[in-house]
Amino acid sequence: MLCNLVFSNCKRSLRFSPTHTYKFNPFLSIRNMSVSPAKSVPDTLVSGPNAHLVAPGKCQFGSDFTSVSLLKRWKVSETSSVLQFSLPKTDEPLNLSTCACILAKADLPDRDGKTEAVIRPYTPISTNSQVGTFDLLVKNYGKDGRMSTHLVEELKENDTVEFKHIDKNVKIQAPFDGYKKIGMIVGGTGITPMIQALHAILGDETSKVKATMLYGSKMQSDILAQDMLDNWVKHDRLELEYVLSDEPEDSDWKGERGFITKDLIKKHLFSPEDKEGIIFVCGPPPLYQALCGPRDSPELTGALKEMGYTSDQVFKF
Ligand SMILES: Cc1cc2nc3c(=O)[nH]c(=O)nc-3n(C[C@H](O)[C@H](O)[C@H](O)COP(=O)(O)OP(=O)(O)OC[C@H]3O[C@@H](n4cnc5c(N)ncnc54)[C@H](O)[C@@H]3O)c2cc1C
Incomplete structure (x- = not known):
């Protein structure tokens, strides 16, 4: 409902994309909803999702520093x-x-x-x-x-x-090979590539992909990009669960606590038998170790393997 209100109230905005298409981005108006102008944050932490996709091989930085x-x-x-x-x-x-x-x-x-x-x-x-x-x-x-x-x-x-x-x-590219469900298992600064993925998914109004993110941090104050993600989650193609490992017991936190476990994955993500889904994992080395095996190893080990997921369903970022 809130999403619909945003759509109907916002002004149309045209943004230039390097792929030479013009896109209407209804989420641009979200920046005015909950982030105080007095708070000094860059646009990239308050903007709506926008998919300005560019194919691999065009980055301004090449192979020399x-x-x-x-x-x-x-x-x-x-x-x-x-x-x-x-x-x-x-x-x-x-x-x-x-x-x-x-x-x-x-x-x-x-x-x-x-x-x-x-x-x-x-x-x-x-x-x-x-x-x-x-x-x-x-x-x-x-x-x-x-x-x-x-x-x-x-x-x-x-x-x-x-x-x-x-x-x-360069990893898997949007629109993500036609998969319909993307599970994101994230720890700390592992959020940065997932912000890119969410721009691509939610910023494309024609996309049918649904994303579900389990985002682990130590405490509430460690959750990165929270204002922006809390706005994006109003989109019906994103489900987001914060998981805090070191939040004080007596705090007002009502969300999940502890580490990202098999139980949490089972509760929120698609099942291993569902071939319409893939899982992105990004975070500190212990997160890879526990859930899918080392980042630089193509082999799938850890909790996801034990749950029945296969290596072609899991992408280590
Ligand atoms: C693909 C990829 C993308 C990344 N993108 C970002 C990003 O956008 N923003 C960002 O802040 N970081 C990002 N990182 C992590 C970043 O590359 C560095 O590892 C991090 O900044 C620490 O480097 P350092 O030289 O300060 O610490 P180091 O001297 O390398 O290590 C210091 C301590 O921090 C620990 N440590 C190192 N890396 C991590 C980590 N990722 N999580 C938890 N503990 C860690 C080490 O075990 C060590 O105890 C990314 C990592 C990868 C693999």
Whole structure:
């Protein structure tokens, strides 16, 4: 019902897509619904879903590292920030394919003070509707994290970071091979490629795909992009369950607690026999280990295998 109200009240908006189609995006008006303008958040954390799909092979970053500047940084939670970088071609979008990541490189001191190149993958949360810049949502691992601390604490506006994109980092592409159900099992910053997938699914009004996400975080304050996801869940093709592992017992939290278990998967996701569905898994190494086996291994192990899912149903991001 709320969704229908939004549709009927909003003004039509035309957005340019690099695939040269114009799209009506009724969700653009959602940004005014619940996010106070006084709260300093980037557009990429309040916008409606928009599918601006670009085929693999067109990303502005190629296989060699290219330096770009930090333009702006917003602290969006106790431990996370959104960083906006310039692009080499300022009159074009990043042109990254769905859910793909890019590699960031910085020369950082090791424990002995010797400088070495540190390279880490990040998945932009901005879509190809954004021209000239792109946004990363980065969780700061504090003194334990080298690149994340550098990006979130040390880097100043106009400082540069090098990025590249390689084909190996391209995964399954929207519209997701005609599957009708997508289960998303997510931990922490694993949300970033799923934001991309949801833009592609919910931003395409002709899509019949339904997404169900189990999103694990430590505490309520650790849930990334919550305002935006809480708006997107008003869409009838998204079901979302937050799962908190370290939320204080006496808090007002009414949702799921603990880790993402077989019971939760059984309760919310499609059954292994249902061949219309696939599962995306993205999160920290222990999440892969427990549910599907290491990220870089094509073999399916862990809870999903024990439940009867097969390796062709499970995609490790
Ligand atoms: C495909 C892909 C996409 C990613 N996209 C993003 C993104 O959009 N935003 C983002 O913030 N991060 C993302 N990451 C994680 C990111 O690449 C780094 O691993 C993270 O920033 C930590 O790097 P670091 O150098 O600060 O920490 P490190 O020095 O590598 O490690 C510090 C500590 O953090 C732990 N750690 C490392 N990575 C993780 C993790 N992912 N979850 C929990 N603990 C971890 C390590 O075990 C270690 O104890 C992504 C990872 C992958 C594989």
